Amino acid sequence: MRHIILGTAGHIDHGKSSLVKALTGIDPDRLKEEKLRGITIDLGFADLKFDDLTVGIIDVPGHERLIKNMLAGTGSVDIVVLVIAADEGVMPQTIEHLAICNMLGCKAGIVALTKSDLVDSEFLQLVHDEVSDFIKGTFLDDFNTIIAVSVKTGENIELLKSKIQELSKKIKPKSTGGLFRLPIDRVFTLKGFGAVVTGTVISGSIKTDEMIEILPKGITCKVRGVQSHGSFMDKTSAGQRAALNLQGVDKDDIIRGDVVSAANVFKVTDKLDTLLTLLKGSPPLKNRATIHLHIGSSEVIARVIIYDKTVINSEESAFCQLRLSSPIVALNGERFIIRRISPLQTIGGGIVLDPFPIRRKKTKGLDDLNIYYKGELKDKLHEKIKNYGLIGMEISELKIFINEDTQIINNAIDKLSKNGLIIKIDTTIFDKETLTSLYKDIESKLREFHKKYPLKEGMPKEALKGLFLSVENKLFFKILSLDNEIIIEKEYVRLRQFKQTQTGIDVVMTAKILELLKNAEFNPLTKKEIAETIIMKENQVWDILKYLALQGQIIRINDSIYLEKGAFDKMMTAIKEFSKEKKDISVAEFRDLIGTTRKYALPLLEYLDTNKITLRVGDGRKILI
Numbered sequence: 095m096r097h098i099i100l101g102t103a104g105h106i107d108h109g110k111s112s113l114v115k116a117l118t119g120i121d122p123d124r125l126k127e128e129k130l131r132g133i134t135i136d137l138g139f140a141d142l143k144f145d146d147l148t149v150g151i152i153d154v155p156g157h158e159r160l161i162k163n164m165l166a167g168t169g170s171v172d173i174v175v176l177v178i179a180a181d182e183g184v185m186p187q188t189i190e191h192l193a194i195c196n197m198l199g200c201k202a203g204i205v206a207l208t209k210s211d212l213v214d215s216e217f218l219q220l221v222h223d224e225v226s227d228f229i230k231g232t233f234l235d236d237f238n239t240i241i242a243v244s245v246k247t248g249e250n251i252e253l254l255k256s257k258i259q260e261l262s263k264k265i266k267p268k269s270t271g272g273l274f275r276l277p278i279d280r281v282f283t284l285k286g287f288g289a290v291v292t293g294t295v296i297s298g299s300i301k302t303d304e305m306i307e308i309l310p311k312g313i314t315c316k317v318r319g320v321q322s323h324g325s326f327m328d329k330t331s332a333g334q335r336a337a338l339n340l341q342g343v344d345k346d347d348i349i350r351g352d353v354v355s356a357a358n359v360f361k362v363t364d365k366l367d368t369l370l371t372l373l374k375g376s377p378p379l380k381n382r383a384t385i386h387l388h389i390g391s392s393e394v395i396a397r398v399i400i401y402d403k404t405v406i407n408s409e410e411s412a413f414c415q416l417r418l419s420s421p422i423v424a425l426n427g428e429r430f431i432i433r434r435i436s437p438l439q440t441i442g443g444g445i446v447l448d449p450f451p452i453r454r455k456k457t458k459g460l461d462d463l464n465i466y467y468k469g470e471l472k473d474k475l476h477e478k479i480k481n482y483g484l485i486g487m488e489i490s491e492l493k494i495f496i497n498e499d500t501q502i503i504n505n506a507i508d509k510l511s512k513n514g515l516i517i518k519i520d521t522t523i524f525d526k527e528t529l530t531s532l533y534k535d536i537e538s539k540l541r542e543f544h545k546k547y548p549l550k551e552g553m554p555k556e557a558l559k560g561l562f563l564s565v566e567n568k569l570f571f572k573i574l575s576l577d578n579e580i581i582i583e584k585e586y587v588r589l590r591q592f593k594q595t596q597t598g599i600d601v602v603m604t605a606k607i608l609e610l611l612k613n614a615e616f617n618p619l620t621k622k623e624i625a626e627t628i629i630m631k632e633n634q635v636w637d638i639l640k641y642l643a644l645q646g647q648i649i650r651i652n653d654s655i656y657l658e659k660g661a662f663d664k665m666m667t668a669i670k671e672f673s674k675e676k677k678d679i680s681v682a683e684f685r686d687l688i689g690t691t692r693k694y695a696l697p698l699l700e701y702l703d704t705n706k707i708t709l710r711v712g713d714g715r716k717i718l719i
């Protein structure tokens with residue numbers, strides 16, 4: 095079953111609601127006041143069912159003061175029926191409504207010349223010609239379907255129906271493969287059921303008992319029941335009109351313009367980078383002007399920051415940032431309308447390019463916005479990933495950046511990854527070039543460090559991390575590990591190329607220290623004593639000791655005591671020899687065995703314990719080798 099949304103448009107009293115009633119048998123004017131005054135005040139709904147197609151109809155008010163309500167319904171429309179009364183022809187809201195539909199990116203439509211019973215055929219021909227001229231250059235021109243109808247005589251009502259059916263077949267239905275979203279256009283309570291919201295499902299699908307979220311407030315609640323086109327269902331999908339009975343939320347906490355979405359998926363935003371276009375005849379729009387923004391079924395006040403101009407004139411376009419008075423849900427590719435605050439007037443519209451813009455550097459230029467506007471999906475995604483630099487972008491964030499099927503986004507990400515343009519680390523994606531330049535920076539920092547501290551085995555991890563604060567903490571070392579030139583060993587990071595070298599003074603000092611330890615054999619000087627003997631800072635001595643230990647020339651017993659390798663080997667041989675005779679050894683026996691003092695015997699035995707050469711039993715040791 096295909097699902098298409100049709101919207102009416104046109105001047106007040108031109109017969110929109112009467113036509114909907116003639117087509118469907120349903121009177122879309124549901125309010126008492128509407129019946130009383132004979133005009134449509136708020137959105138009305140009906141549906142037209144064919145064998146394999148359901149057309150959900152949204153009937154809008156034509157009154158110039160009710161454009162706001164019209165806009166809440168027109169955002170989700172696939173086919174527009176522009177209603178023009180044959181006896182009046184094109185009128186102000188005919189022009190305004192068509193301009194709005196055009197700006198919102200409506201792709202298909204039909205003109206219904208209503209009240210054909212009120213004019214003769216000659217007059218009808220004149221109006222027909224006038225309308226034909228009027229729709230030139232708009233989306234309606236492509237279809238050039240102008241049908242004279244009358245609800246009084248029933249003329250061409252069936253023809254119009256079949257044209258709607260025909261046109262619906264040519265339309266790409268809204269995709270069910272995206273994340274669930276339904277901009278709310280009505281909220282009410284049903285006795286015994288609680289809060290009910292209605293709207294057009296513009297993406298994805300939802301089932302009874304699923305959890306949803308109402309944005310921007312972030313209220314999560316449960317779908318208790320789903321109704322679509324008059325029947326209870328288990329599920330409702332993109333393209334359908336739906337009423338959701340919600341459990342766990344108060345009606346008064348929801349308003350038109352809120353969005354029902356899959357729970358914990360979307361993020362709201364109060365800044366949008368956009369391409370804005372002014373309508374013909376609209377007054378110039380200055381930088382920092384405030385306007386009404388209509389997007390989805392919502393309306394918010396926004397300030398327009400024009401990026402590369404001080405003013406936008408009628409029929410001109412410009413990249414702008416809209417700063418919103420309250421947050422909304424928006425995605426790349428979505429259309430919107432802007433209206434002047436006073437006098438209230440539709441002045442233009444546009445397309446959302448980046449719903450999550452980050453602070454723009456003055457020198458950056460606007461190339462990224464051009465890509466968000468015209469680029470292919472994979473280029474848009476890549477640009478956004480680049481845009482987030484070292485922050486990296488979560489895959490889940492890309493799915494709420496762009497209005498596209500989840501699977502198609504996944505495929506585009508895979509393609510970028512296969513082409514080596516992006517790198518995935520866990521669920522975060524980075525631009526390859528950004529990482530390459532990060533690696534260059536890190537390598538140069540390490541090179542500097544190695545030059546300054548040739549005896550250190552590398553830069554302490556945390557010190558290095560501290561130089562790159564913009565990189566996500568938990569990902570920093572994962573990112574590093576992907577660079578072949580960099581080695582992470584325990585607490586240190588070094589260049590693969592780096593070989594510990596020594597400067598002139600160190601060669602002399604290193605030889606001196608080695609000599610001291612060699613001569614001292616089992617009575618080695620402690621780190622502190624060495625520093626005092628050769629007059630050097632204790633820390634520098636320590637660097638040399640660590641270096642010699644790394645080279646295998648001395649053995650670290652603890653941070654302060656080191657044995658020369660020859661002495662160490664001698665000790666090991668002595669223990670082995672001793673153990674042939676006797677498996678137990680006391681501290682005193684060990685001291686005498688290697689000819690040292692108690693000061694060294696104890697730490698040496700502790701070292702042997704730690705390395706499982708001896709095992710402490712009471713005051714003595716058991717030899718394990």
Ligand SMILES: Nc1nc2c(ncn2[C@@H]2O[C@H](COP(=O)(O)OP(=O)(O)OP(=O)(O)O)[C@@H](O)[C@H]2O)c(=O)[nH]1
Pocket residue numbers: 104105106107108109110111112113132133134135154155156157177208209210211212243244245246
């Ligand atoms: N003679 C004649 N009158 C019609 C026809 N269609 C509508 N009307 C009359 O025109 C008036 C306005 O019709 P509506 O259908 O309420 O017009 P609308 O476009 O919905 O008006 P708004 O919603 O207020 O913008 C009503 O009195 C209708 O009876 C028609 O085909 N022939």
Ligand SMILES: [Mg+2]
Pocket residue numbers: 110111112123133134153154155156
């Ligand atoms: Mg009406």
